[in-house]
Amino acid sequence: MAREPVAGRAKTRLSPLFGADGAAHLYEAFLRDTLELSRLSGTRTSVFTSGGTLKSLRGAAPHVSRWLPQGKGDLGERMRRAFASCFRAGARRVVLIGTDSPGLPLLELRAAFRGLRRSDVVVGPASDGGYYLLGLARPLPALLHRMPWSTPSLLSATAARARELHLKLETLPLWFDVDAPEDLGVLEGLAALGRLRPRPRHSLAALEQLRARLTPKKRGS
Numbered sequence: 001m002a003r004e005p006v007a008g009r010a011k012t013r014l015s016p017l018f019g020a021d022g023a024a025h026l027y028e029a030f031l032r033d034t035l036e037l038s039r040l041s042g043t044r045t046s047v048f049t050s051g052g053t054l055k056s057l058r059g060a061a062p063h064v065s066r067w068l069p070q071g072k073g074d075l076g077e078r079m080r081r082a083f084a085s086c087f088r089a090g091a092r093r094v095v096l097i098g099t100d101s102p103g104l105p106l107l108e109l110r111a112a113f114r115g116l117r118r119s120d121v122v123v124g125p126a127s128d129g130g131y132y133l134l135g136l137a138r139p140l141p142a143l144l145h146r147m148p149w150s151t152p153s154l155l156s157a158t159a160a161r162a163r164e165l166h167l168k169l170e171t172l173p174l175w176f177d178v179d180a181p182e183d184l185g186v187l188e189g190l191a192a193l194g195r196l197r198p199r200p201r202h203s204l205a206a207l208e209q210l211r212a213r214l215t216p217k218k219r220g221s
Contacts, residue, residue: 001070001082002031002099004052017181018210028057029206030178033102033198035061040198041109044091048082076144079134087139095122095135100177102200103187104132108172119170121162123155127176130154140167178203 003010007020010027018026035057038045046066047054058067068085070078079096086094093116095109108124112135115122121143124133129152136143142165148157162169178187184207190196191204 001048001050001079001096002034002054003027003050004054005031006051009051011179013180014184017214022210022213026203026206026210027099029202030099030102030200031057032060032202033200034097034099034104035064036202037104037106037109037198039063040106043095043113046082046086046089048078048085050078075149076147080141080144083136083144084139084141093117093135093137095133097133098177100179101126101132101175102178102203103190103196104175105197107197108133108175111172115170115172118168120167121169122172123158123169124172125155125174127174128152128179129156130177131158132175132177133172134158140165143167 005024005028007024008015009024011023012020014023014026031054035047039061045064046068047061047064048068048070050070053067053069058064066089071081073081082096083094093113095112095116097104097109112122112124112133116135116137120137120140122133122135123131126132130150131154143158143161147161148154159169176183176186178184187196187200187203188207191199
């Protein structure tokens with residue numbers, strides 16, 4: 001699930017720090033790293049776009065089999081549509097990720113597909129109370145109906161709905177999305193410790209470039 005990296009619409013919570021253009025530039029780097037993660041996973045990849053077609057990035061992602069619009073509606077409606085499209089295309093297991101976790105470990109993505117061999121649902125809990133990944137072993141539109149999207153209660157509400165539907169749910173390790181300035185420090189710290197595999201090279205390079213612009217030059221330099 002991805003959106004066009006348009007200034008003023010992408011990563012707006014980072015705009016006060018880097019400006020609207022800088023935030024959009026950083027989000028484009030997030031996109032590139034997410035596409036690289038999907039390539040390394042070796043799975044068939046579809047990209048569902050919002051606010052544009054991401055035509056400028058298609059040449060960098062020849063492994064992507066389909067580029068499709070998300071369509072209208074709230075996040076749940078758009079996710080249901082994406083899951084349904086993948087299952088109709090012949091997928092037996094579908095894992096949906098966004099583009100806000102450029103350091104997401106490849107191991108977790110692969111673990112999600114393994115988990116769907118024994119569970120109905122796999123969820124990757126995010127530190128903000130939502131989730132960074134949702135995987136389904138079959139279409140389950142009721143799981144996504146009228147949920148508290150973009151709130152700290154999303155994960156708990158999803159777990160409760162899974163229980164109501166008598167679904168077997170498996171969870172992955174906790175991870176984080178990069179939404180606010182403080183999240184950038186976590187990303188950089190984990191990268192410095194060598195904890196990000198694969199290393200989100202596009203995001204880290206863009207972040208270094210943007211931080212350099214914020215650093216005042218020393219006198220005489």
